[in-house]
């Protein structure tokens with residue numbers, strides 16, 4: 001696990017976007033794994049700028065999103081399909097038919113199995129972007145998720161429902177179940193970049209990076225992945241004990257080709 005600590009959320013977004021750029025330069029048909037939530041939005045804005053300035057192109061790329069609520073149609077403004085279209089896909093040159101978001105509208109269990117098959121048929125995920133829940137979740141793999149789980153239906157924890165209630169109007173239906181890639185699915189990505197910013201993530205970051213491997217902190221599974229980069233701002237890194245060591249390694253590393 002490579003831990004990179006930069007000054008602020010803008011620097012996290014910049015570096016994340018540069019890693020995506022590097023992936024596309026090396027492999028124009030990169031298969032991305034993508035996340036929703038607040039954290040990657042600034043990075044997506046940078047990717048939009050890079051695309052619109054013809055620095056990068058997604059025309060051969062494909063993408064698989066981590067998760068989707070059950071109970072919201074694709075054209076619901078709080079659905080993750082809608083989020084991705086508005087925040088990224090509508091503004092870059094990706095073929096929308098090559099963008100996949102789990103769709104559990106009709107048969108979520110079947111959709112989950114088909115999603116796994118589609119990822120395999122696409123050759124697997126080259127670069128997986130992750131955010132981090134305050135409770136240590138990745139995707140919607142809540143604490144107690146099997147560390148070898150596959151794409152499936154998960155019940156969201158009270159904490160996650162509360163955290164995400166900010167996106168829903170008062171009285172609006174908020175789903176409490178979702179389809180999510182499993183931890184085993186995520187762990188098969190060739191490279192993983194996790195973004196975390198702000199003090200509210202610092203405890204989860206501490207448990208993910210320096211805690212024991214445990215289903216109580218699903219993100220700790222990333223300790224077992226051989227090419228994961230954790231991109232943090234100073235606030236999110238605030239509780240790390242070995243910060244000085246990570247910064248020492250960081251100084252001697254080419255940030256765009258990190259891993260281990």
Ligand code: F6R
Pocket residue numbers: 034035036037038039040066067130131132133134137138139140
């Ligand atoms: C969303 C996802 C979640 C979020 C996490 C952090 O697709 O997979 O794991 O990454 O809940 O969300 P934010 O970035 O809103 O703090």
